[in-house]
Amino acid sequence: MHKQYETVIGLEVHVELATKTKIFCGCSTEFGGAPNTHTCPVCTGMPGSLPVLNRKVVEYAIAVGLATNCNITQYCKFDRKNYFYPDNPQNYQISQLYLPICRNGHVDIETESGKKSVRIHEIHMEEDAGKMIHDEWEDCSLVDYNRSGVPLIEIVSEPDMRSAEEVIAYLEKLRMLIQYLGASDCKLNEGSMRADVNLSVREVGAKEYGTRTEMKNLNSFRSITHAIKAERERQIELLEAGQTVVQETRRWDENREESYTMRSKEDAQDYRYFPDPDLVPIYISDEWIEEIRKSQPEFREAKMVRYKEEFDIPEYDIGIITDSKHMADLFEETTAICKQPKKVSNWLMGETLRLLKEKSMDAEDIVFSPEHLAKLIGLVDAKAITGTVAKEVFEIMFEKDIDPESYVEEKGLKTVNDEGTLRKTIEEVIVDNPKSVEDYHNGKEKAIGFLVGQTMKAMKGQADVGLVNQILKELL
Amino acid sequence: MINDEIMDYIGILAKLELSAEEKESTKKDMERMLAYFDKLNELDTTGIEPVSHITKVQNVFREDMVTKGDEHEKTLQNAPREKDNMFMVPKIFG
Ligand SMILES: [Zn+2]
Numbered sequence: 001m002h003k004q005y006e007t008v009i010g011l012e013v014h015v016e017l018a019t020k021t022k023i024f025c026g027c028s029t030e031f032g033g034a035p036n037t038h039t040c041p042v043c044t045g046m047p048g049s050l051p052v053l054n055r056k057v058v059e060y061a062i063a064v065g066l067a068t069n070c071n072i073t074q075y076c077k078f079d080r081k082n083y084f085y086p087d088n089p090q091n092y093q094i095s096q097l098y099l100p101i102c103r104n105g106h107v108d109i110e111t112e113s114g115k116k117s118v119r120i121h122e123i124h125m126e127e128d129a130g131k132m133i134h135d136e137w138e139d140c141s142l143v144d145y146n147r148s149g150v151p152l153i154e155i156v157s158e159p160d161m162r163s164a165e166e167v168i169a170y171l172e173k174l175r176m177l178i179q180y181l182g183a184s185d186c187k188l189n190e191g192s193m194r195a196d197v198n199l200s201v202r203e204v205g206a207k208e209y210g211t212r213t214e215m216k217n218l219n220s221f222r223s224i225t226h227a228i229k230a231e232r233e234r235q236i237e238l239l240e241a242g243q244t245v246v247q248e249t250r251r252w253d254e255n256r257e258e259s260y261t262m263r264s265k266e267d268a269q270d271y272r273y274f275p276d277p278d279l280v281p282i283y284i285s286d287e288w289i290e291e292i293r294k295s296q297p298e299f300r301e302a303k304m305v306r307y308k309e310e311f312d313i314p315e316y317d318i319g320i321i322t323d324s325k326h327m328a329d330l331f332e333e334t335t336a337i338c339k340q341p342k343k344v345s346n347w348l349m350g351e352t353l354r355l356l357k358e359k360s361m362d363a364e365d366i367v368f369s370p371e372h373l374a375k376l377i378g379l380v381d382a383k384a385i386t387g388t389v390a391k392e393v394f395e396i397m398f399e400k401d402i403d404p405e406s407y408v409e410e411k412g413l414k415t416v417n418d419e420g421t422l423r424k425t426i427e428e429v430i431v432d433n434p435k436s437v438e439d440y441h442n443g444k445e446k447a448i449g450f451l452v453g454q455t456m457k458a459m460k461g462q463a464d465v466g467l468v469n470q471i472l473k474e475l476l
Numbered sequence: 477m478i479n480d481e482i483m484d485y486i487g488i489l490a491k492l493e494l495s496a497e498e499k500e501s502t503k504k505d506m507e508r509m510l511a512y513f514d515k516l517n518e519l520d521t522t523g524i525e526p527v528s529h530i531t532k533v534q535n536v537f538r539e540d541m542v543t544k545g546d547e548h549e550k551t552l553q554n555a556p557r558e559k560d561n562m563f564m565v566p567k568i569f570g
Contacts, residue, residue, distance in 0.1 A: 019540050026543030035561040036548040044551055055537035077528055084491055086565040132568060135559065142562035145551070270489055275528035283534045 004204040010159035016192040023151035024051030035144040043149030045090030057151040060183040065102030077281040087129040100124035109169040119158040164228040211245040311341035324363035333370035376404040388461040
């Protein structure tokens with residue numbers, strides 16, 4: 001009979017900040033540049049170059065710290081973490097060990113097993129490394145330093161999580177807060193958010209923690225869930241067999257659904273941290289913190305409460321709309337223009353979600369503007385276009401944010417309200433469908449639906465349905 | 477005391493391979509340095525905040541504006557070997 005085990009999990013989350021430039025130099029952080037085109041002596045670690053801190057990095061770090069209930073370390077500084085690896089051109093990474101910018105925070109999460117608070121040990125600022133590619137042909141490695149010096153914050157939690165569900169809830173919560181702050185887009189699959197999982201197991205009721213391992217290379221919620229399950233099982237099996245868990249760093253292989261040792265404690269690195277003499281200390285005044293606190297956005301919880309009071313839309317819709325800052329902004333801005341929250345919500349919940357899913361896109365990637373969605377709603381309200389046409393126009397708008405008014409005008413998609421034209425078409429439909437007409441006269445009310453359909457088809461969907469119904473009944 | 481084990485460890489961290497003679501002379505150098513720190517350690521520093529910077533300067537920032545253009549040719553002049561505009565280095569596992 002197995003003993004009962006509890007899983008203890010702490011997370012180290014790296015988030016790439018959404019600054020325009022790197023942390024210590026004026027090189028662009030833009031994605032997709034040709035190799036080494038966003039580099040300079042500072043971010044390639046050339047002797048004699050001098051790093052100068054990007055103010056925006058400090059502001060984003062403080063903003064995330066405040067959003068996660070941390071204390072801001074008002075006197076903080078940078079340290080050098082020394083190690084040799086080709087993606088790290090200085091042979092040290094500039095990071096914060098002794099005085100991280102934020103400490104002692106917490107975020108509240110909710111899972112099926114209830115509400116809980118996950119404590120945050122610290123958040124520190126640091127620089128990203130370059131990218132290595134293995135070259136099979138030359139049997140060597142190639143390094144691109146475009147990502148070297150891109151600003152990161154590392155959010156270190158306490159070992160407060162007990163299941164994969166809690167880990168996902170915690171990550172979702174961080175992602176939400178940081179996206180709302182605009183501090184990062186937090187995409188696991190693109191590496192702008194990376195989570196390392198520290199996991200140990202212990203018998204239920206035990207006071208001491210077991211020996212933990214650190215799992216790397218987790219690029220999706222799926223792999224995180226799989227890795228937690230597999231690592232828990234691996235550690236329990238070792239303990240059950242009377243063996244011990246070795247403290248080590250492991251790498252997850254999602255294809256094989258298993259992990260392997262990257263480095264063990266025996267060859268654990270001695271990073272020989274020391275204060276970076278090139279970077280002067282940072283003093284964060286009360287005023288600076290207050291200024292950032294005042295410019296914090298309205299976060300999701302507050303938004304949900306306000307939406308419920310302000311707009312007559314279902315709670316479920318509110319949940320989905322506020323799940324993305326971009327979607328919430330779209331909703332609010334469109335509603336401000338057209339004053340019809342319900343209709344705006346319907347477009348977002350219906351066609352928008354459908355297209356996002358179909359094209360496997362994130363809500364953050366939506367391109368159409370609130371002005372254009374408001375115009376589209378206006379066109380439908382004015383009966384200038386039919387629902388069918390509106391959906392067609394919306395698809396184009398979703399793709400390339402066209403102005404629906406000029407598009408409808410250009411393509412001649414306006415609804416035909418002209419009675420003469422309609423009457424003529426309907427007369428033809430009646431002649432062409434004697435059977436349905438007969439059915440209708442024999443009391444089959446439904447037959448009229450078919451005739452309306454035929455008329456709409458003949459009008460390419462651009463006819464006022466109400467008017468078609470009215471004329472049909474009259475002619476029959 | 478710096479023993480052989482410590483010497484080897486420092487060699488690994490610094491990526492240095494020392495000959496037997498070099499090891500011996502380095503050992504002596506390092507012992508002299510440690511003796512100097514022992515001397516410093518004799519000072520009573522209770523209640524004194526550690527100093528990490530000797531100047532009073534703080535808060536030197538740059539604004540978040542792109543000031544550098546494409547300098548990849550200059551950057552790659554520092555590459556011992558290059559391929560496809562990247563630094564070519566010995567094969568790295570993992
Ligand atoms: Zn640079």
